[in-house]
Amino acid sequence: xxxxxxxxxxxxxxxxxxxxxxxxxxxxxxxxxxxxxxxxxxxxxxxxxxxxxxxxxxxxxxxxxxxxxxxxxxxxxxxxxxxxxxxxxxxxxxxxxxxxxxxxxxxxxxxxxxxxxxxxxxxxxxxxxxxxxxxxxxxxxxxxxxxxxxxxxxxxxxxxxxxxxxxxxxxxxxxxxxxxxxxxxxxxxxxxxxxxxxxxxxxxxxxxxxxxxxxxxxxxxxxxxxxxxxxxxxxxxxxxxxxxxxxxxxxxxxxxxxxxxxxxxxxxxxxxxxxxxxxxxxxxxxxxxxxxxxxxxxxxxxxxxxxxxxxxxxxxxxxxxxxxxxxxxxxxxxxxxxxxxxxxxxxxxxxxxxxxxxxxxxxxxxxxxxxxxxxxxxxxxxxxxxxxxxxxxxxxxxx
Amino acid sequence: xxxxxxxxxxxxxxxxxxxxxxxxxxxxxxxxxxxxxxxxxxxxxxxxxxxxxxxxxxxxxxxxxxxxxxxxxxxxxxxxxxxxxxxxxxxxxxxxxxxxxxxxxxxxxxxxxxxxxxxxxxxxxxxxxxxxxxxxxxxxxxxxxxxxxxxxxxxxxxxxxxxxxxxxxxxxxxxxxxxxxxxxxxxxxxxxxxxxxxxxxxxxxxxxxxxxxxxxxxxxxxxxxxxxxxxxxxxxxxxxxxxxxxxxxxxxxxxxxxxxxxxxxxxxxxxxxxxxxxxxxxxxxxxxx
Ligand SMILES: Nc1ncnc2c1ncn2[C@@H]1O[C@H](COP(=O)(O)OP(=O)(O)OP(=O)(O)O)[C@@H](O)[C@H]1O
Ligand SMILES: [Mg+2]
Numbered sequence: 099x100x101x102x103x104x105x106x107x108x109x110x111x112x113x114x115x116x117x118x119x120x121x122x123x124x125x126x127x128x129x130x131x132x133x134x135x136x137x138x139x140x141x142x143x144x145x146x147x148x149x150x151x152x153x154x155x156x157x158x159x160x161x162x163x164x165x166x167x168x169x170x171x172x173x174x175x176x177x178x179x180x181x182x183x184x185x186x187x188x189x190x191x192x193x194x195x196x197x198x199x200x201x202x203x204x205x206x207x208x209x210x211x212x213x214x215x216x217x218x219x220x221x222x223x224x225x226x227x228x229x230x231x232x233x234x235x236x237x238x239x240x241x242x243x244x245x246x247x248x249x250x251x252x253x254x255x256x257x258x259x260x261x262x263x264x265x266x267x268x269x270x271x272x273x274x275x276x277x278x279x280x281x282x283x284x285x286x287x288x289x290x291x292x293x294x295x296x297x298x299x300x301x302x303x304x305x306x307x308x309x310x311x312x313x314x315x316x317x318x319x320x321x322x323x324x325x326x327x328x329x330x331x332x333x334x335x336x337x338x339x340x341x342x343x344x345x346x347x348x349x350x351x352x353x354x355x356x357x358x359x360x361x362x363x364x365x366x367x368x369x370x371x372x373x374x375x376x377x378x379x380x381x382x383x384x385x386x387x388x389x390x391x392x393x394x395x396x397x398x399x400x401x402x403x404x405x406x407x408x409x410x411x412x413x414x415x416x417x418x419x420x421x422x423x424x425x426x427x428x429x430x431x432x433x434x435x436x437x438x439x440x441x442x443x444x445x446x447x448x449x450x451x452x453x454x455x456x457x458x459x460x461x462x463x464x465x466x467x468x469x470x471x472x473x474x475x476x477x478x479x480x481x482x483x484x485x486x487x488x489x490x491x492x493x494x495x496x497x
Numbered sequence: 498x499x500x501x502x503x504x505x506x507x508x509x510x511x512x513x514x515x516x517x518x519x520x521x522x523x524x525x526x527x528x529x530x531x532x533x534x535x536x537x538x539x540x541x542x543x544x545x546x547x548x549x550x551x552x553x554x555x556x557x558x559x560x561x562x563x564x565x566x567x568x569x570x571x572x573x574x575x576x577x578x579x580x581x582x583x584x585x586x587x588x589x590x591x592x593x594x595x596x597x598x599x600x601x602x603x604x605x606x607x608x609x610x611x612x613x614x615x616x617x618x619x620x621x622x623x624x625x626x627x628x629x630x631x632x633x634x635x636x637x638x639x640x641x642x643x644x645x646x647x648x649x650x651x652x653x654x655x656x657x658x659x660x661x662x663x664x665x666x667x668x669x670x671x672x673x674x675x676x677x678x679x680x681x682x683x684x685x686x687x688x689x690x691x692x693x694x695x696x697x698x699x700x701x702x703x704x705x706x707x708x709x710x711x712x713x714x715x716x717x718x719x720x721x722x723x724x725x726x727x728x729x730x731x732x733x734x735x736x737x738x739x740x741x742x743x744x745x746x747x748x749x750x751x752x753x754x755x756x757x758x759x760x761x762x763x764x765x766x767x768x769x770x771x772x773x774x775x776x777x778x779x780x781x782x783x784x785x786x
Contacts, residue, residue, distance in 0.1 A: 127781045137781070191510040194506075195506075205619065206624055223537065224624065228536050
């Protein structure tokens with residue numbers, strides 16, 4: 099098969115919504131299969147639905163694929179099928195090489211057994227041989243790094259320790275294909291860094307990785323290609339940044355509807371945003387419309403990376419009062435170094451002397467992708483309340 | 498270096514996979530799976546064994562308690578004379594405890610295997626591993642108890658100064674049919690239990706009933722409907738006949754011999770078909786466990 103790792107052809111998977119029906123369907127399936135009949139899995143019976151519908155993709159050795167999508171869109175189901183836990187009801191999956199699945203870390207642990215005993219057990223369940231475990235045993239304990247607790251029953255572990263041990267075993271089974279489902283978030287910071295480092299090691303040695311996560315930062319960090327699932331269908335597929343941008347845009351457009359029309363409640367709205375980055379310079383252009391006049395306007399734009407606030411870009415006390423109309427405001431941030439990743443900007447307009455009057459809140463007016471790490475000094479100040487404020491030139495014009 | 502490591506198998510998942518491939522390849526698949534998962538099987542067995550008595554004060558002593566209590570009850574019944582045990586030529590405790598040991602091998606093995614998939618449910622939907630090994634491993638506990646009880650019986654043999662037949666050296670062979678029968682049934686019931694939890698509940702009840710129907714604690718009745726029933730009871734041939742051979746060195750009658758051999762062949766066939774059915778349908782069960 100050359101360098102092909104995974105091939106998924108028109109795969110569908112159905113589930114049954116009702117427990118009682120599921121029992122009946124189950125017994126029919128078993129009866130049919132054991133008598134050597136086909137189970138006619140391609141058709142929906144009563145109360146069944148397609149949890150995955152006609153998914154196709156291919157992955158080569160050493161490639162990484164991210165899977166994103168809202169809750170219940172079928173991400174875990176897809177991973178489980180790639181692992182062979184469930185079989186497709188339609189279509190065909192071909193997998194070349196040893197698969198290691200981290201659907202849930204420590205799923206094979208027995209709470210009564212000690213960490214040490216569980217390492218052997220879990221390793222065996224994950225498909226390692228005795229020799230392999232014997233060889234890697236110390237390295238696993240090292241990686242987990244949970245100290246004396248290794249000889250206590252696993253049921254006395256904190257959830258982070260549990261994950262540490264589970265992940266330690268899993269990454270040591272040297273799979274050709276690693277499937278990871280939303281698990282890295284439980285460990286502490288140090289452990290997460292360790293995990294990413296380990297994952298990069300695996301990637302370098304030619305492991306194929308599929309990562310399911312709701313953390314866009316994690317996906318961006320690991321995956322070149324990304325798939326967006328929605329309601330069991332392949333909604334989008336391609337370069338990670340692009341897919342994520344559309345995916346987030348999607349969420350935003352459903353969440354921020356109220357501010358899109360101007361009325362009594364929302365006298366001011368931001369209508370358009372534009373951001374440009376050249377080296378360490380950032381040009382931010384915002385357009386807004388107001389039906390009221392504001393005495394001491396203060397525009398606050400906040401640059402976010404995921405849910406981390408990077409800095410505020412504020413107009414300060416430079417703006418004079420505004421009458422109703424349309425305006426375009428330009429910020430020019432001179433020196434702001436950003437690291438690789440996905441950013442967005444939120445804006446609002448306040449009355450400088452009366453901070454409680456806040457208008458035109460827009461949670462995500464514009465997105466920014468940074469593909470290279472910029473160098474140079476940060477031209478930032480610590481403002482009041484310890485908020486980081488980027489130095490910027492502001493200018494405003496009526497349009 | 499990596500190339501050597503990853504010249505691995507290619508797996509395809511497709512609906513009705515096995516049916517398309519044909520029955521002969523099924524046997525090969527099953528055989529390979531069992532062979533390559535021996536260590537897993539051992540680890541799962543070890544898990545069951547270690548955890549069973551871990552948070553218990555008496556620990557392994559529990560293994561002895563069940564036969565002692567059952568035999569004790571029957572001894573009291575015997576003394577009171579309300580129950581006839583038939584004609585038994587050997588000391589009754591030997592007869593009963595050996596019978597119970599065999600019975601327990603069958604019954605606890607069957608109950609453990611039937612519950613194995615359900616008990617491991619959370620694991621089954623998160624990791625892909627050999628379910629057959631899981632079922633087989635869960636039988637291990639019954640075998641360990643059996644061995645302990647046999648050792649315990651050795652002491653009783655000395656106490657009653659009764660020599661068992663030389664056939665006792667072939668004990669592993671004698672118990673094989675009952676193990677296969679129990680395991681085969683366990684394979685099927687574990688699947689069904691995954692869908693209908695009723696199986697697990699009904700089983701414990703049913704086991705007590707079956708034990709009373711089978712002449713484990715009393716001698717085989719000579720006449721009447723009960724005797725006819727026993728003639729068609731496969732458990733009689735797989736459990737009581739070997740027990741009687743061990744204790745008395747002879748078969749009661751010629752019909753026992755034929756019955757025994759037919760039952761052995763039947764249990765072999767039964768085991769194989771159950772294994773095949775399990776193999777064909779195990780992937781359909783995970784999402785419903
Ligand atoms: N065993 C099952 N039986 C019936 N329905 C199921 C079963 N497992 C999952 N589903 C349904 O299938 C759909 C897809 O579930 P899945 O777990 O794949 O979602 P997901 O994308 O992983 O979501 P999340 O982001 O919350 O983890 C959901 O609607 C879920 O309710
Ligand atoms: Mg999920």
